[in-house]
Amino acid sequence: MLTSTYTLVxxxxxxxxxxxxxxxxxxxxxxxxxxxxxxxxxxxxxxxxALRQASESCHWRKLDKFVLPALRRRGEDAARLVxxxxxxxxxxxEARQAAQAAxxxxxxxCLAALERCCELLxxxxxxxxxxxxxxxxxxxxxETWFAIANQMLAHDAHQNENRSVGVGxxxxxxxxxxxxxxxxxxxxxx
Numbered sequence: 001m002l003t004s005t006y007t008l009v010x011x012x013x014x015x016x017x018x019x020x021x022x023x024x025x026x027x028x029x030x031x032x033x034x035x036x037x038x039x040x041x042x043x044x045x046x047x048x049x050a051l052r053q054a055s056e057s058c059h060w061r062k063l064d065k066f067v068l069p070a071l072r073r074r075g076e077d078a079a080r081l082v083x084x085x086x087x088x089x090x091x092x093x094e095a096r097q098a099a100q101a102a103x104x105x106x107x108x109x110c111l112a113a114l115e116r117c118c119e120l121l122x123x124x125x126x127x128x129x130x131x132x133x134x135x136x137x138x139x140x141x142x143e144t145w146f147a148i149a150n151q152m153l154a155h156d157a158h159q160n161e162n163r164s165v166g167v168g169x170x171x172x173x174x175x176x177x178x179x180x181x182x183x184x185x186x187x188x189x190x
Contacts, residue, residue: 004145007067008133010152014061019125021054026118029111044103044110048096051114055096058121059089062155063128066148067136074139081131085124092120 029047039047071078099113140148 003149004137004140004142007145007149007152008137010149011061011063011067011133012129014063015125015129018054018058018061019122021057022118022121022125025050025054026115026122029114038108039111041103041106044106047110047114048100048103051096051099051117055092055117055121058092058125062152063132065155066151067132067140070140070144070148071132071136078135078139081127081135085127085132088120088124088127092117092124095120 029050068082071082095113095117099110099117102108102110102113
């Protein structure tokens, strides 16, 4: 129970970060936010790059890496919801591709496609919070939550280790303090 609670809290923090990133992007680039001159080609490119980053951060969350595979193994009860969430992701990707194509032409439709992509991503995040996480809590057994938590900790340790490379001492070598912390990483559970 404690392990599933830790994991769900970590996932909720990640969800909140993703939501804030997508909402900020939507507010900045919403078509109605531009008065007067339309955005330049460079601004369209910047909007598409920001959309790419937000979209990828939504796609590469721990929920997608660790919880969805566990739910897929639980059978039909979760399959419908997971399929619907996958469909939202596909639609968001199509909207993102439409935004990128329109940006290449300097087409104002770029911002409408960007808005559509953001709305689809926000819809997916909302459904994950309202439907998927409660379903996961009910369907995934305690030992699987323990394995997921262990994988998440190992993933975080690996990311921290990669961030510390090139930081610390002159010449790009990590400081001894960073090296000793890296040895604390937990192995992933299969």
